[in-house]
Amino acid sequence: MATESNNPPLLDVRNLRVEFPTRRGTLVAVDDVSFDIAPGEVLGVVGESGAGKSLTGNAIIGLLEPPGRIAGGEIHLEGRRIDNLPYEEMRKIRGARIGAIFQDPLTSLNPLYSVGRQLVETIRTHLPLSAGEARTRALDLLKEVGIPGAESRLDHYPHQFSGGMRQRVVIALALCAGPRLIVADEPTTALDVSIQAQIIALLKRLCREHGTAVMLVTHDMGVIAETADRVAVMYAGRIAEIGPVRDVVKHARHPYTKGLMGSIPNLGVRTERLTQIDGAMPRLTEIPAGCAFNPRCAERGSRCLVERPDLMPAGADKAACWLHDRGGVGRPLAKETIDA
Amino acid sequence: MLAFILRRLLQSIAVLLTVGLVAFSLFRYVGDPINAMVGQDTSMEDREALREKLGLNDPAPIQFFHFIVNAAQGKFGLSYRTSEPVGRLIAERIPATLELSFCAAVFALFVGVPMGVYTGLYPRHWSSRLFQAVSLIGISLPTFLIGILLILVFAVWLRLLPSFGRGDTVMIGWWSTGFLTWSGLKALILPSITLGMFQLTLLMRLVRSEMLEVMRADYIKFARARGLTNRAINFGHALKNTLVPVITVTGLQLGALIAFAIVTETVFAWPGVGQLFIQSVQFSDVPVMAAYLLLIGLLFVLINLAVDLLYFVVDPRLRSQGGSARVAGH
Numbered sequence: 048m049a050t051e052s053n054n055p056p057l058l059d060v061r062n063l064r065v066e067f068p069t070r071r072g073t074l075v076a077v078d079d080v081s082f083d084i085a086p087g088e089v090l091g092v093v094g095e096s097g098a099g100k101s102l103t104g105n106a107i108i109g110l111l112e113p114p115g116r117i118a119g120g121e122i123h124l125e126g127r128r129i130d131n132l133p134y135e136e137m138r139k140i141r142g143a144r145i146g147a148i149f150q151d152p153l154t155s156l157n158p159l160y161s162v163g164r165q166l167v168e169t170i171r172t173h174l175p176l177s178a179g180e181a182r183t184r185a186l187d188l189l190k191e192v193g194i195p196g197a198e199s200r201l202d203h204y205p206h207q208f209s210g211g212m213r214q215r216v217v218i219a220l221a222l223c224a225g226p227r228l229i230v231a232d233e234p235t236t237a238l239d240v241s242i243q244a245q246i247i248a249l250l251k252r253l254c255r256e257h258g259t260a261v262m263l264v265t266h267d268m269g270v271i272a273e274t275a276d277r278v279a280v281m282y283a284g285r286i287a288e289i290g291p292v293r294d295v296v297k298h299a300r301h302p303y304t305k306g307l308m309g310s311i312p313n314l315g316v317r318t319e320r321l322t323q324i325d326g327a328m329p330r331l332t333e334i335p336a337g338c339a340f341n342p343r344c345a346e347r348g349s350r351c352l353v354e355r356p357d358l359m360p361a362g363a364d365k366a367a368c369w370l371h372d373r374g375g376v377g378r379p380l381a382k383e384t385i386d387a
Numbered sequence: 388m389l390a391f392i393l394r395r396l397l398q399s400i401a402v403l404l405t406v407g408l409v410a411f412s413l414f415r416y417v418g419d420p421i422n423a424m425v426g427q428d429t430s431m432e433d434r435e436a437l438r439e440k441l442g443l444n445d446p447a448p449i450q451f452f453h454f455i456v457n458a459a460q461g462k463f464g465l466s467y468r469t470s471e472p473v474g475r476l477i478a479e480r481i482p483a484t485l486e487l488s489f490c491a492a493v494f495a496l497f498v499g500v501p502m503g504v505y506t507g508l509y510p511r512h513w514s515s516r517l518f519q520a521v522s523l524i525g526i527s528l529p530t531f532l533i534g535i536l537l538i539l540v541f542a543v544w545l546r547l548l549p550s551f552g553r554g555d556t557v558m559i560g561w562w563s564t565g566f567l568t569w570s571g572l573k574a575l576i577l578p579s580i581t582l583g584m585f586q587l588t589l590l591m592r593l594v595r596s597e598m599l600e601v602m603r604a605d606y607i608k609f610a611r612a613r614g615l616t617n618r619a620i621n622f623g624h625a626l627k628n629t630l631v632p633v634i635t636v637t638g639l640q641l642g643a644l645i646a647f648a649i650v651t652e653t654v655f656a657w658p659g660v661g662q663l664f665i666q667s668v669q670f671s672d673v674p675v676m677a678a679y680l681l682l683i684g685l686l687f688v689l690i691n692l693a694v695d696l697l698y699f700v701v702d703p704r705l706r707s708q709g710g711s712a713r714v715a716g717h
Contacts, residue, residue, distance in 0.1 A: 110611055142614025149612070154605035157624050158704060168623075169613045204703040220613060 055126060056083035057260050058107065058228055063130075064119035065102050065111065065284075067331075074331040076102050076115065078284040081358070084228065089254065089261045091275030091292065093268055093307070095328050099284040100264045104230045106130070107262070108147050109137040125227065143173040146221030146259075148250075150233040152214035156205035162189070162216045163201035166223055173224035188219040193249060211242035218250060222257065229254065232264045247274055268311050272296050280304045283328055283339040290364025300361035301368045302344045338368070348376025388699065388706070395695055399688040404455070406684035410677035411454045415447065454677075463678035468670045473678045477660060481682075482562045483553055484652070484659030488644040490575050491583030496637065499587040503594025508621060510599060518591065525588035530647075534581040534654035541577060549574050551656035582651040586640045593636055597629035604628070630701050638694035642687040 065077035077099040084090045092100045105111050107122055109129070122130040129140060141147070149155050157165060166185035170176060176184065182201070189197035192215040205213055214234065221229055234250065235243035251274050254261050263275060271278050272292060279289040280301065288301040299305040309322030326343040329335060335342055341351040350369050361371035369376040421434050421443075438444055441464075442453065457463065463473035502522075506515040525533075542550035554570030556563040565571025601607065602625055610620045649661035656662070660679060667675035699705055 108612055110608065138611075138614050138616065140614070141612055147609070147612035149605060149609055151605055155609040157606045157610065157628070159627050159702060160624075161703070168615065168619065172613070172615055172619070206704050217609070220609075224614075 056123075057086045057088075057125060058084040058262070059123040060103075060107070060120070061123075062120035063103065063106060063117065063122065065099070065106050065115055066118040067115050069114075071332075073118075075118075075334075076284050076331055077106065079357075080120070080281075080284075080286055082279055082286065082289055084260045084262060086227065087254070087258045087260055088277065089251070089263060089275045091271035091278040092262060092264045092281060093266060093271055093278060094281035095266065097328060097331075098281040100281050101232050103281070104147075104232050104262060104264050108141055108145055108230055109134075110141075110147075139173075142169055142226070143224045144226050144228065146224075146226035146229040148214075148217055148221045148229060148231040148234045151237045152210055152217050153237065155217050156213060156220075158205055161202045161204050162208070166201075166216075166220060169220055170223050184223070185219075188223055189216070191253065192216070192219045192222075194219075210238055211246060214238060214242075214246050215249065218246075218253065222253060222259070225257065226259060228260045228262065230262045230264070233266070234263070235267070235270065236265070243270070250274075268296075268307060280307065283334055284331070285339065285367060286358060287340065287368075288361075288364055288366040289358065290362075290366075294363040298362055298364075300364050300366040300371060301340075302346050302370070303340050304366075306343075346370060346376065346379075348379050350374065350377030352380070392696070395692055399692060402688055403681070403684055406681055407455050407458060408451070410458075410680040410684075411451050413673050413677050413680070414443075414450070414454075458678075458681055463681075464674045466667075466672055466675050468667065468672040468675070473674045476663060476675060477678055477682065478561055479563070480658060480660045480663045482564060483657060484645060484648050484661060486565055487575065487578055487582060487651070487657060487659060488641070488648055490579035491581075491586065491644050491648075492637075492641050494579050494583040495586035495590055495640070499590030500594050500633070502587075503591040504598055504621070504626060506591070507595040507598025507602065510595075519595075522588040522591050525584045526592070528584075530581060530585060530650045531654050533584050534577070534651060537577045537581055538654075548577050550577070553658060578651050578655045578657055581654065582644060582648055586644060589636065589640065590633070594629055594633055597632055598625060601625045601628045627701070631698060634694055634697050634701065638690045638697075642683075642690045645686055646683045 060083065061081050063077055063080045064075065067074040067076055080099070080103055082090065092103065094100045102111065102115065105115075106117055109132070111117065117130050120130070121128055124140065124144060129137065132140070156162065160168075163182065163185055166188060167178065167181045170181040170184055171178070174181070174184075186197055186201055189200060194200050194212060194215055200208075205216070208216060218234075221231075229250075231250065235246050238246060247270055250261065250263075253259070261274075263271065265271060275292045277290060278292045278295045280287045280295065280303065282303050288295060288299065288304045290300075295304060296308060299308050303324070306322065306324035310324070311321075324343055329339060329342070335352075336355075337353045338344070338347070338351040338356055341347045344351065348369065354369070356367045356369050356372070358365040358367045359371050361368070421438055425434060425437065442450060445453070461474050463477075465471065466473050466476055469476070502518050506518050509515050538550045541548045549570070552574060553565045554572075554574035555568040556565050556571055557567040558564075565575055607620060607625060610624050615624075647661075648657075648659060649665060651657065652659045652661035653665060660682070663675060664679045666672070667679070
């Protein structure tokens, strides 16, 4: 159900910047990030821990934890600017227009209330339904997310559900007021591998049926390849590469993405050893000048040390790498030697 | 659930029997009551006759048995001091103590919990810091000092409130209440604040730290992501999750309020069981002391039973385990 690009995007993020003021200066955790999501589209966001992908998701739903704050840029949902709304206005959008799913289904549900009560509470916060109607809707949702014996399960408490079942309840909660966008932050990381595929398939099916767009934040490239329409690769608070998932997986344009793809085991191909990217992502306090990836990059040149590349067209994608600029990377340089 | 209640009841009876044993041993080891009851010039024969009449010559197990059987019927014998039935002495005094403890508990709960919620929700606000500072004073000043300071300010300087006694009381059956007269209510204010101050600060600090903890929980973040109102999140989701430890402490403190009203009653010359107990200690009035011990033991046991049952109401995780587990996760 991915819509053509000439339609207005559902979500439009422009030059988003998230900062953390600290005693030793301001840390920029998300820097100049721009992307959009079309209605019904699934955008995967990948990157290592600390790349800024979860913070981007939290900024969109307006739940950055203080002292983190949006320091620049704009976020538009359905044409309406939402990053500067008062708390109460944003609250009405959360749950109603943007749903959210978090990493750990075991702790996302309040242990003291039955799942039915939590569903009804959310439904009635956003929709003008009577208690009885809301309960019927809650029941339908539980059936829809595939909970066996939904009628009897409605009055059960979270601890009476398994992890996978709880994540289904969480999905039902995120969907219950019919949002247009779901921000799913590592929705399967805490689950057994055997359950992960089920949950991803469920999320994908429900969003297709409801026409809900998804921003799927994960560090699991396999999940992205299976689920997403487009993918954004984040590195050190910036988008390194963004494009249709097929192009990014098959023809990665950014050296970092190439490294990521090389580190995924491929069952079909016999490989002696997976490629790895030497070194680690820099801390927020130590982001190098020029391209943030340059110390770990095998293809870097003199230009990469001084000039920071913005996203530029690269094949079917966009990549933030001077390799794709007419000017090139400059004089070739060796990778920095990295101590073990 | 029923099995759990039965087990709890049996445990309660065991606890009360133990308290009874301690109370009973008072009779044997705290002085010789005969010396306190009779004059210097009473003859040995008269003393021995009195000893026989009071049953003090029976073997210890028999005496204990009589003691328990009588205690179960509310009969604690005659006071050595006033020769009145102990049951009546206590019945006369207990309304004063219970009304005082009740007011102190209400004061502590209805001021302490909201203050704790507020300081937990807005830990950086200047008024939260003020509450914190004041609570430090409340928790570190001894009860009698708070009482004396309150008397100095409100009774001596401002002459607004009485400094001692219960004021006028009204009898409802055998229960004398100070709730129905203006002077009775005025007399309750200072002692209730004095007695409740420590519990108030304790509750405030407990609720505050529990709230701080719970507000960081994932289900609170998820509740925000679902767009619930702040009111629903703060009071429906957060406060309810702090309740199990709060109920535990409130229950224990309620018992402590009744038991340790002694100091407050002494400071304010409050005619309650605490004051009766102090007088009895000075006089080695063992039947009164023993009855007081048993009464406090009974109150503690009852309150703890109520607390255990409240856990089930609050936390569904306990209900489904058939009541076999206590609150382990808290």
